[in-house]
Amino acid sequence: xxxxxxxxxxxxxxxxxxxxxxxxxxxxxxxxxxxxxxxxxxxxxxxxxxxxxxxxxxxxxxxxxxxxxxxxxxxxxxxxxxxxxxxxxxxxxxxxxxxxxxxxxxxxxxxxxxxxxxxxxxxxxxxxxxxxxxxxxxxxxxxxxxxxxxxxxxxxxxxxxxxxxxxxxxxxxxxxxxxxxxxxxxxxxxxxxxxxxxxxxxxxxxxxxxxxxxxxxxxxxxxxxxxxxxxxxxxxxxxxxxxxxxxxxxxxxxxxxxxxxxxxxxxxxxxxxxxxxxxxxxxxxxxxxxxxxxxxxxxxxxxxxxxxxxxxxxxxxxxxxxxxxxxxxxxxxxxxxxxxxxxxxxxxxxxxxxxxxxxxxxxxxxxxxxxxxxxxxxxxxxxxxxxxxxxxxxxxxxxxxxxxxxxxxxxxxxxxxxxxxxxxxxxxxxxxxxxxxxxxxxxxxxxxxxxxxxxxxxxxxxxxxxxxxxxxxxxxxxxxxxxxxxxxxxxxxxxxxxxxxxxxxxxxxxxxxxxxxxxxxxxxxxxxxxxxxxxxxxxxxxxxxxxxxxxxxxxxxxxxxxxxxxxxxxxxxxxxxxxxxxxxxxxxxxxxx
Ligand code: OXD
Ligand code: MN
Numbered sequence: 001x002x003x004x005x006x007x008x009x010x011x012x013x014x015x016x017x018x019x020x021x022x023x024x025x026x027x028x029x030x031x032x033x034x035x036x037x038x039x040x041x042x043x044x045x046x047x048x049x050x051x052x053x054x055x056x057x058x059x060x061x062x063x064x065x066x067x068x069x070x071x072x073x074x075x076x077x078x079x080x081x082x083x084x085x086x087x088x089x090x091x092x093x094x095x096x097x098x099x100x101x102x103x104x105x106x107x108x109x110x111x112x113x114x115x116x117x118x119x120x121x122x123x124x125x126x127x128x129x130x131x132x133x134x135x136x137x138x139x140x141x142x143x144x145x146x147x148x149x150x151x152x153x154x155x156x157x158x159x160x161x162x163x164x165x166x167x168x169x170x171x172x173x174x175x176x177x178x179x180x181x182x183x184x185x186x187x188x189x190x191x192x193x194x195x196x197x198x199x200x201x202x203x204x205x206x207x208x209x210x211x212x213x214x215x216x217x218x219x220x221x222x223x224x225x226x227x228x229x230x231x232x233x234x235x236x237x238x239x240x241x242x243x244x245x246x247x248x249x250x251x252x253x254x255x256x257x258x259x260x261x262x263x264x265x266x267x268x269x270x271x272x273x274x275x276x277x278x279x280x281x282x283x284x285x286x287x288x289x290x291x292x293x294x295x296x297x298x299x300x301x302x303x304x305x306x307x308x309x310x311x312x313x314x315x316x317x318x319x320x321x322x323x324x325x326x327x328x329x330x331x332x333x334x335x336x337x338x339x340x341x342x343x344x345x346x347x348x349x350x351x352x353x354x355x356x357x358x359x360x361x362x363x364x365x366x367x368x369x370x371x372x373x374x375x376x377x378x379x380x381x382x383x384x385x386x387x388x389x390x391x392x393x394x395x396x397x398x399x400x401x402x403x404x405x406x407x408x409x410x411x412x413x414x415x416x417x418x419x420x421x422x423x424x425x426x427x428x429x430x431x432x433x434x435x436x437x438x439x440x441x442x443x444x445x446x447x448x449x450x451x452x453x454x455x456x457x458x459x460x461x462x463x464x465x466x467x468x469x470x471x472x473x474x475x476x477x478x479x480x481x482x483x484x485x486x487x488x489x490x491x492x493x494x495x496x497x498x499x500x501x502x503x504x505x506x507x508x509x510x511x512x513x514x515x516x517x518x519x520x521x522x523x524x525x526x527x528x529x530x531x532x533x534x535x536x537x538x539x540x541x542x543x544x545x546x547x548x549x550x551x552x553x554x555x556x557x558x559x560x561x562x563x564x565x566x567x568x569x570x571x572x573x574x575x576x577x578x579x580x581x582x583x584x585x586x587x588x589x590x591x592x593x
Pocket of ligand 1: 302
């Protein structure tokens with residue numbers, strides 16, 4: 001098949017990679033349905049995909065990865081900048097020429113006997129001023145089909161790119177899926193990503209974490225915008241007014257659930273609605289009116305399957321009913337559908353587990369789906385997808401929300417005093433580990449802005465970038481910054497807040513604060529709601545006014561302990577820590593005295 005562009009920078013780079021990996025055949029992905037269909041058929045003929053029940057799950061497929069290749073590999077992820085300083089203390093670093101040599105040695109001849117797929121893709125709607133193009137070369141049809149869901153692909157992307165050199169190079173080689181030679185390397189200065197020896201989504205769908213966060217965060221730093229690990233949701237009130245919130249949480253805090261929240265009955269009855277613009281990544285820029293606008297650069301959801309069900313997230317579940325690729329879930333042979341732990345009580349008995357072994361949900365001791373099994377679902381399937389999803393200008397942001405899992409420390413919600421304090425609040429974000437994640441429960445993991453594994457440059461410079469963005473905004477136009485904690489526990493270890501849809505009650509207060517409609521009490525850590533201002537209509541039996549008072553309380557003695565943790569965390573940044581953040585820490589210290 002012939003080349004789809006005359007862009008010399010594109011063709012030269014591809015030719016160079018062809019002579020490195022030596023494919024038997026080259027296929028350009030043109031973005032047509034016919035090509036996707038043909039590739040699906042080919043993947044089914046080799047067993048790479050299995051077609052699921054066409055009536056129950058039309059156009060849906062199942063894939064299993066190698067058992068040693070089921071998650072992102074942070075310890076094998078590198079930021080390859082000329083100096084270690086540019087990558088900063090929170091990233092693994094490799095010197096670029098050394099990294100290229102190592103990767104090219106691994107990649108050399110690795111496409112022999114295989115096909116090279118050339119995927120032109122756009123992060124963001126094609127033609128939007130927010131959007132950026134990428135080209136991923138891969139030897140995996142699974143990658144092509146996932147990228148076709150997660151991004152906008154095909155000739156239109158190349159047409160929009162024209163002969164520009166502003167595009168991100170991505171080379172993916174499956175090689176032998178050897179975990180000892182698995183590397184995910186980002187070269188921010190070269191707009192380049194190289195991923196070898198993996199076939200798992202987060203390592204190989206190069207548009208997502210590698211480009212839209214690691215490379216893009218660096219592009220944003222250089223070009224005056226932001227790439228953040230944030231969902232975007234729109235909250236519509238009964239008057240039809242929509243306000244948009246961007247929110248960042250570490251993994252296992254329910255980000256996809258919040259992005260697709262179903263309002264409680266007492267709210268939906270009055271006409272409140274929640275619209276999903278994105279569930280994982282935001283690209284944010286200043287608009288002509290001086291406000292910040294955000295787009296979701298993705299085109300689909302790469303969600304964790306286990307725990308997704310009719311109650312936890314009916315919108316996500318509905319999104320998976322068509323055109324979806326399931327990875328490492330249970331294959332129910334009775335009706336040729338899929339299942340995972342936490343889907344429903346109908347445990348399949350005649351099934352195949354994620355490792356491809358016969359599995360009986362009623363008798364097996366082992367889990368059937370991998371805990372990190374995934375669905376790759378088109379965003380258009382989502383019943384609550386926002387009408388602004390494709391808006392090339394993005395949506396105006398009223399509030400940034402940070403959060404984590406803290407049993408006692410952080411109140412249900414608090415607002416920062418101002419932008420710089422808000423950046424401090426984001427920088428000290430942390431979550432306590434759950435039993436499911438590791439053996440050790442309650443260990444505090446710092447994950448500033450949920451960007452620890454995704455910031456493509458020095459975290460200190462990233463914080464300074466946040467501070468600089470704030471300084472460039474008029475105060476009345478800058479989004480307000482909040483922190484939430486859905487996970488407060490009583491002394492018996494029970495969650496005190498119902499979470500899920502009821503989190504809307506907190507978002508409602510946040511929007512009221514943004515509009516200056518409600519007072520708050522100033523505490524040592526920021527503004528906390530008066531209990532009377534959190535609407536408990538319909539959950540008075542579940543959450544008493546006393547309980548609400550409890551989860552809104554700020555315990556200064558706990559914050560004193562927290563300060564030691566923050567100091568220890570900050571210490572590693574040395575001179576890279578912005579002075580403003582040290583000042584904010586001093587203010588907090590004084591406030592909790
Ligand atoms: C994700 C993650 O998969 O943050 O989105 O790990
Ligand atoms: Mn994520």
